[in-house]
Amino acid sequence: MTDPILATHNLQKSFGALKATDNVSIDLYPGEIHAIIGPNGAGKSTLIAQICGELKPNAGRIELLGQDVTHTNTLTRAKAGIGRTFQISALAMEDTVLQNVLLGAVGAVGSPWRFLFPVLADKLLYSKANDALKRVGLQGDAARRTSDLSHGQRRQLEVAVALTLEPKAFVMDEPMAGLGAEGSKTLTGFLNGLRDEAPILLVEHDMDAVFALADRISVLVYGQIIETGTVDQIRSSKAVREAYLGSDT
Amino acid sequence: MIRERYLNGLVLVLLLAVPLWALINDQPFTITLATRAAIFALAAVGLNIALGLGGLVSLGHAAFFGIGGYAMGILAYHAQTYTPVMELPFVIEGTKSMPIIWLVAMVTSGTAALLIGLLSLRTTGVYFIMITLAFGQMFYFFSISWIAYGGEDGLSIYIRNDFPGLNTLVPINFFAICFTLLCLVLFINGLVARSPFGLALNAARQAPQRVQTVGLDPQRLKLVAFVLSGVITGLAGALFADLNRFVSPTMFSWQTSGEIMIFVILGGTARLCGPVVGAVVFVMLEHALGGLSEYWHIYLGALLLLVVLFARGGLVGLISGRAVAHD
Structure with a gap:
């Protein structure tokens, strides 16, 4: 099996008593789109911030291309190959x-x-x-x-x-946020073609886009990954339905 | 709307035409006024690199203006008294040569900007304003206590320094030197603004997070801009001291920092010739209204208020509209 491009191992981040990231281990393999979903406040943005070097984890390890980058800053990670997009456009x-x-x-x-x-x-x-x-x-x-x-x-x-x-890996924080149905569809098509260039770790609320794009989905609730699996596995997971998707999905 | 590049050309032509007209009509004081405006403009062009491109609201640029002034004052003072600046560990003589004085002024003010920038750029917003102000005031009070170079009374230089091939005591010649330096620095400023460095610095002001995620260090970009800015303002300080043949702690005062900032805001922040327009308008008001009332700054304040409220791009923005990215 090929090695993951990007991986976190038992990542932890607390703000006081709040565990925003609780022992999170995820990985991203070449050619795949791995989506992270979860309700508001689940810790998705905190996880992304740690992966991109904006926040230092309290414990755990982050690897990019097999190299430990846990203690490097945003600049080093950008140079090492993380291509990031922001939830709120950060443009000049x-x-x-x-x-x-x-x-x-x-x-x-x-x-x-x-x-x-x-x-x-x-x-x-x-x-x-x-x-x-x-x-x-x-x-x-x-x-x-x-x-x-x-x-x-x-x-x-x-x-x-x-x-x-x-980049060697894209980390995208809600790229569909605020897009209409048409815009979302266009961007979904584009991202689908992008996976061959570099795998995408995708945090997204737009479930249609996630189900259309993701090879694997990890569900984050209260800072913990409660389930990782294919679209069908996540759709049929009782725990995920109860925690996030709702019973009618 | 007049395109900005035409307006820039017009401003510089007018700044050149006025002293030429004064030369023909034997009005040396007007030439001195134009020289004063050109030097103030140069100081403000320096600040505009930090403020306009880098978004660094420095209220301590008088530190660099004063360092440039004292570099000139100290070197010229030792040259006129035939005493060395220092003897140990090696002898440094004074000089009356303008190019050497400029070089020393730029190196010392650039070094000061590097040290001040390294500390100040750890902060942002109002803290950055306060820390730069504090550094400026430190230099101000140091110069007051520096009795060897006149302390509070300042330092007089009897004869203007030399420039190869020119009699610098002739007002139009000294204007020509200052105006040429201003044009050269504006040209360089224009190139820098369009360079990869200018692009990255401009982005670091607007979206530092984005700059980091493309692998560039916004703090380092801002530090380099701050040093460049200090170097240019230091050069202006040396010229200003030569114009007056006098340096004093006033060059370091926070009022001087405020005035340099007023030139930039009045003319147009981040606009190439904004500082020139601001400095010219300031000198014109100072001359026209200063004779009427000691409190002429009230009118300047009112004008500044109008510009800030109704012309965010300064006077240049008011005339030529919003900046065109590739203009």
Whole structure:
């Protein structure tokens, strides 16, 4: 069996008496989409924050490509290959769409210390940025100011920025949040094709998208994984139904 | 709306035309006023890199302005008194050469900016404002207590420093030096804003979390911007001291920091020529209203209030609209 790209082992994080992450072990294998679902307050965002290096766990281990990255920061993990998207778009709103994607390209190439060379004249950066925009279907919006984009387009732009990094694993925090049915369907189709490039750890509330995309689903409740399995296994799990999905699902 | 690049050109042409007109009409004081505006503009261009691009609201830039001023004052004082600046562990002589003074001013203010930035950038928001203000005031009170260089009375330099091939005592020549440096720094500022560094810094101001997740360190980007900013403001300080042939603790005072910030906000934060417009308007008001009333700052305050309330892009934004990302 191949090794996981990304894995957590017995991860724990407490805030006072509250166990936000309670002994969580998950893994992400090449080519798969592993969804994390759970009710509000289950600890999904805390888990993501630990995986991406924004929060330090109290105990446990995080591995990326077999390397222990538990004690590294966000920068190191980004460089090591975690491509993250945010629940609330974290984009430079005053900048153009192209500039936002160029930022990803600058990060990927690791070349921010050039002061007198126009970024747009760098063919490598430009082609990386342009390719990412094309792939998410935003090439026609490159010159638009990001604050003028629709919510759905901003979600697409988030993915485009992550794409420029050519990550080893995507970590996506509710990419469908706020999208209409059509937008959600489009993004679902896109993410489905993305799995071959890098596996996706997907935190999502949109159950239609999760069931359409996920190879495996882990259900997080009160900081604990109560079940991990395929879509059918999760659908038919009594414990999951009681804890999260509801008995009529 | 006038496109910003045309407005920038117009502003610089006007700043050049006024002293030329004054030269023809034998009005040396007007040339001095234009020189003062160009130097203030240069100081504010420095702050604009930290404030406009990096979002760093520094209320301590007078520290760098003053360091530049004292670098000039100390080197020129020792040159005019034929005494060395220091003898141990090695001898450093004073100098009257402007290029050497500028270099020393930029290196010392850049070093100070690095040290101040390393400590200040651990904080954000109002704490950053307060810590930079505190550093500025530390330099202010140190200079007051530095009796060797005039203490509270400051330090007079009898003859303006030298520049190869130019008589710097002729007002238009000194204006030409200051104006050329301003244009050079604006050109560099324009390049930096469009460079990968400028792109990343601009993003670090708006979305630091995003910058981190693409593998870049927003703190390091801001620190480099702060140092660049300090270097330019330090250079302006050296020129300002040369203009007046006098340095005093006032250059370090928080009022000076406030005035440099007013130039930027009045003209337009993050707009290339915003600081130039702000500094020119300030000097014009100072000259026109200063003669009428000692309390002319009331009118400046009212203008600043109007700009902040109704023209968030400053006077440049009011005339040329919101910034165009690739303009």
